[in-house]
Amino acid sequence: MLNRISSFHNYQAVQNDISRQEAKVHHNSAQLASGKKLLTAGDDPVAALYAQNLTQKKEELRQYTDTITLARNRLERHEVAIANAEQFADDAKRSVMEMINGSLAPEDRYAHAQDLKGIASNFLNLTNMLDESGNYLFSGTKPKTQPFFKANDGTVAYAGDEYQRKLKVSGSIEVAVNDAGSKLFTEIKNPFGDYDPQYALQEGSELLLSQATNTNYTDPATYEVSFSASANGQYNYQLSKDGSVVKNAQFDPSEGIKYEGVDIQIRGQLKSGDVITLEPKKTISIFDSFKKASELALNDVADASTTAELQQVTDEFHAAFIHLSQARAEVGTRQNTLDQQEQQHQDFDLTLSKSLSSIEDLDYAQAVIEFNENTRALQASQQAFGKVKDITLFNYV
Numbered sequence: 001m002l003n004r005i006s007s008f009h010n011y012q013a014v015q016n017d018i019s020r021q022e023a024k025v026h027h028n029s030a031q032l033a034s035g036k037k038l039l040t041a042g043d044d045p046v047a048a049l050y051a052q053n054l055t056q057k058k059e060e061l062r063q064y065t066d067t068i069t070l071a072r073n074r075l076e077r078h079e080v081a082i083a084n085a086e087q088f089a090d091d092a093k094r095s096v097m098e099m100i101n102g103s104l105a106p107e108d109r110y111a112h113a114q115d116l117k118g119i120a121s122n123f124l125n126l127t128n129m130l131d132e133s134g135n136y137l138f139s140g141t142k143p144k145t146q147p148f149f150k151a152n153d154g155t156v157a158y159a160g161d162e163y164q165r166k167l168k169v170s171g172s173i174e175v176a177v178n179d180a181g182s183k184l185f186t187e188i189k190n191p192f193g194d195y196d197p198q199y200a201l202q203e204g205s206e207l208l209l210s211q212a213t214n215t216n217y218t219d220p221a222t223y224e225v226s227f228s229a230s231a232n233g234q235y236n237y238q239l240s241k242d243g244s245v246v247k248n249a250q251f252d253p254s255e256g257i258k259y260e261g262v263d264i265q266i267r268g269q270l271k272s273g274d275v276i277t278l279e280p281k282k283t284i285s286i287f288d289s290f291k292k293a294s295e296l297a298l299n300d301v302a303d304a305s306t307t308a309e310l311q312q313v314t315d316e317f318h319a320a321f322i323h324l325s326q327a328r329a330e331v332g333t334r335q336n337t338l339d340q341q342e343q344q345h346q347d348f349d350l351t352l353s354k355s356l357s358s359i360e361d362l363d364y365a366q367a368v369i370e371f372n373e374n375t376r377a378l379q380a381s382q383q384a385f386g387k388v389k390d391i392t393l394f395n396y397v
Contacts, residue, residue, distance in 0.1 A: 038058050058352050061345045065167055068342045071167045072335065074131065074177040077265030079331045081129055081137055082184070086324040089286060093317035100310050102301045113297035124150060126183055135247060139188045141165055146298050147181040148287075154294065156287035158182045169341045184327055186285040193222070196276035198310060201304035208308055212278050215261035216382040222279050225257060225264060229272040245284035253313035270305075288315040 015109030095116045099109060127138055127148045139160035147160040162183065164176035190196070197209040212223075214255070224240040232249060239247040239259055247259050257264040293313045300307040 006195045045340045049366045050186065054352050054355055056348060061349045061352070065342060065345055067167050068169050068338050068345075071169060071175050071177050072338050075175075075331055075335050075338070077131055078137060078178055079328055079335075081126060082179075082324055082331065083122065084126055084319055085184070086118055086328060088119055088126065089317050089321040089324060091291065092119050092123075092282040092293065093321065094312055096310055096314045096317065098256060099293075100301060100307060100314070104301075109298060113294070115291055116290070120294065122153070123286070123290065124148060124156065127185060140178070140180040140182075140211050148185075155289040156285070156291075156347040158186055170345070171339060173337070176336055177334075179327060179331075182295060184324065185287065185320075186324045187283045188286060188316075188320050189286050190282055191315045192312075194270055195309075196281035196284075196313060198277040198279065198311075199305040199308040200277070201308055202271035202273045203302075203304060205274050205304040205308075206269045207266060207270040207274045207276070207304075208311055209276060209278075210265040212262070214263075214280075216390060219261065220280055222277065223259075223262060223264075224275065224277045226275045227251065227270050227272060235270060235272070284316050284319065286317070286320040289320065290354060293317075 002391075039069050064362070095112050098104070098112050104112070119295055129137050131137055136145065136147055139145050139147040141163040143165070145159055147158060148156050149159060150156050158181055160181055162180050164180065165178050166174040167178050168174050192209050193211045193213040194214040195214075197207075197212070199207070201207055207227075221242045224243075226238045227235050228238070230236045235249045235251040236256060237249060238245055239257060241259075247257075249257075251257070253266075256266070275342075292309070295312055296306055296313070301307050301310070
C-alpha cells in the first residue's frame with residue numbers, strides 16, 4: 001500500500017523541527033547571557049526545587065544577619081549606658097568618702113553635697129535614657145513607659161517590668177538586647193548580707209557592721225545588738241529579736257554574734273552603749289543610697305553614727321559599682337554570642353552559595369559547545385528546507 005504525504009504536512013513537519021531547533025538556540029543564548037543553567041523550573045524540576053530551598057535558606061540567613069546588626073547596635077548603646085552608670089556610682093562613692101573627712105570646712109562639705117546632688121540627678125536622667133527608636137532602655141518589655149519616677153520625698157519608683165526584650169538571631173538562639181532597670185539599679189546584692197544596719201553610736205566609736213546573715217530565710221524579724229562594758233575590761237552584748245531579748249553574752253571578736261541561724265560580724269573599735277539595729281534587707285537600691293547620702297551630706301561627721309552611715313553608703317555605692325560591672329560583662333558576653341552567630345551564618349551562607357552555584361551556574365565551555373552544535377543544526381535544517389521546498393513534480397512536467 002502506498003502512503004501519500006501532502007506538501008502541506010511535509011512543510012508543517014519541517015517547520016516544527018526548525019522551530020524546536022530555534023528554541024534550543026534561543027535557550028542556549030539565554031543561558032549564556034544570564035550565566036545560569038536553570039532558567040525555568042522546567043529545565044530540571046528536581047534541581048530547581050533544591051535551588052529554591054537553598055535560596056530560601058540564604059534569605060533566612062540574611063534576615064538573621066540583619067537582626068544581629070540591629071541587636072549589636074542596641075547592645076552597644078546599652079553597654080555605654082551601663083558604663084556611664086558605673087562611672088556615676090564610682091564618682092558618688094568618692095564624693096561620699098570625701099565627706100567622711102572631718103577636716104573639711106563647711107563650705108567644702110556643701111560643695112561635695114551639691115556635687116553629689118548633681119551626680120544623683122544625672123544618674124536618674126541616665127536611667128530614663130531613650131534609644132534611637134524612642135524606646136526607654138531600662139523599662140524591660142514596656143519600651144514606651146518611663147522606667148523611673150522621683151517623688152517629692154526623694155524616693156524613686158520603678159514603673160517598668162522585670163523582663164528583657166530579645167531578638168532571634170538563629171533558629172534556636174535569642175539574645176537579650178536590654179536589662180530591666182529594676183535588676184540593674186534597685187536589686188543590688190546587699191554588701192552587708194541579709195540586713196540593713198542602722199547605727200546609734202557613742203562619741204568616738206568606730207563600730208561598723210561587716211556582715212549579718214541568716215540561714216533561716218523565712219525569718220522576718222528585726223534584730224538589735226547593744227554593747228556594754230564588763231567588769232573584766234571586755235564588752236558584753238545583748239541581742240534582741242523584735243524587741244525581746246534573746247541572748248546575753250560576752251563579745252568575742254573572733255566569733256562574732258551568733259543566734260540560731262543569725263551570724264553577725266562587726267569591725268572597728270566599739271564603745272559601751274553602741275547599738276546596731278538590723279532590719280531584713282537582701283538587696284539595695286542605688287537610688288536609696290543617693291537619697292541617704294544627700295540626707296547625711298551636711299551632718300557633722302564628729303557624730304559617730306553619721307560617720308558609720310556615710311561609710312555604709314560608701315560600701316553600697318561600691319557594691320553598685322561591682323554589680324554594674326558584672327552587668328556590663330554580661331552584655332559583652334551577649335555581644336560575643338552575636339559575633340559567633342554572625343560568623344557561623346557567614347560560613348553557612350558560603351556553603352549554601354557553593355551548593356547553589358553547582359546547581360544554577362552555567363558551565364560556559366559546555367554551553368558554548370551546545371550553542372554551536374544547535375546553531376549548525378539549525379542552519380543545516382534551514383538550508384535543507386530552502387532547497388526541498390521548491391522541489392515538486394511540476395518542475396519535471
